[in-house]
Amino acid sequence: MSNMNKTVIRTMELLYLFTDHAELTFQEIVELSGMPKSSVYRMLLSLEEMKFLEKKEDAKYRLGTIFLTFGRLVSSRMNIRQIAEPIMRQLHSEEHQAVNLAILEGDEAVYIEKIDEFQKVKLYTSVGRRSPLYGGACARAVLSFQSDQFIEQYLERVELKAYTNNTITDRQQLLASIEEAREKGYTISKSELENHTASLAAPIYNSDGKVIGSLSVAGIEIEFSDNAIEHLSKKVKIAAHKISEEIGYEKK
Template sequence: MKNKTVVRSMDILNLFLENPELTFQEIIDLSQIPKTSVYRMLLTLEEMGFVEKGKDSKYRLGLLFLTYGNLVASRLNLRQIAFDIMQELHKELKEAINLIVRQGDETIYIEKVDVYQKVRLYTAVGRRSPLYAGACARAILSFLPDQEIETYLNKTEFERIATGTITTKEELLRSISDARVNGYTISHSELEDYTSAIAAPILDFKGEVVGGLSIAGIEANYQDENIEFYAQKVMKAADEISYKLGYTKPPQ
């Protein structure tokens, strides 16, 4: 069931798709929402930064939308650049290929290719996971600046998601250290039992981590010499994506 206040707030914001600026009365007339309700919602939207009121008493979309717009554009760009590389990797390996980005203290899957994989995994576009859980998420966490990692560790409460989930600060720090030495992360049964993943970070033109790319499948396939094989494959693919995003180190 839709929340009436949220729907009405969206109705007001949608008015600005065709109108760069509107007076209070124009918003009432166009939205057909009662005056008192419009007043309350505009106050809230203004406080949150979704709209701003100029000295001329006209309302306009707030700068927050510029931030969101740039964020969406950057993610779409990453998705578009990565997709062909992900498809090629999937055709070669027949394992699921996942692409994620950071969202606060979580990560979100924004693309997945698993056409040829016989067993479907837990991963899906739109699924979220904490930064500490799973190879793909830790590929982002591990390559954040030290201060950001320290801040994150100090405020995070670990929750066991599957039998192999990292649940201590010490264990996570070891994993981060290994990732920085090896250039990749690995997980076994962290988000779902009997599954594994190997992931590498994606960097932008500033050398900052903006995403994670992983190869994932049934845990039995991610043992012994296969670990190094998959690691080299995912690092090479992540390097290709990073290079196309402007990172100056060309792929090997």
């Protein structure tokens, strides 16, 4: 075991102390951990700086509010995955195209579920993969239905990089694509992140009416004809709306 791994493990041991104690003084942490004071002092400084711990005015330590963020994220991921899974399976069994579930995280879309049992040609997308919000239907469905302010700020801080010859890297073209998505209620992409693939996606809304993710079907590009897109767009929008309703969304 490397020194770095030992340090990580010992740091985690300090954090675990707070599962049984709401607050602890420096001396209490030393006594409970059995570690040298110098080691505890250095680790506490790092944990404070990274917002994992907070030091109150009475010199007692407690878990930082960053854990609330992590908790909400894990909870929302678990809930949406559990809710979406049967709906995704139904869509996949009917269409035999890969069905993906992605959520918004920072400036990216993160794939958190994928069902492709009946798909003959497997695609690159996998659970845990991240995509830029401007690239591909699944990610752009998340971006397209954000507020105008969100989109404007996003475009100011993000460089539009090409992954294939079809990746949208022009700001005006991207804005036009967003406008089209809002009119149709879904996004479509062909060979934007990987050549010879296509995807169609619709947004997922939470109980506050905010888009937190998207549902998509994906396959090889040749299978996404105009007729197929017309058919799939209806199915995907219905499925995405079902998921939205299940997590508390009410269309006004």
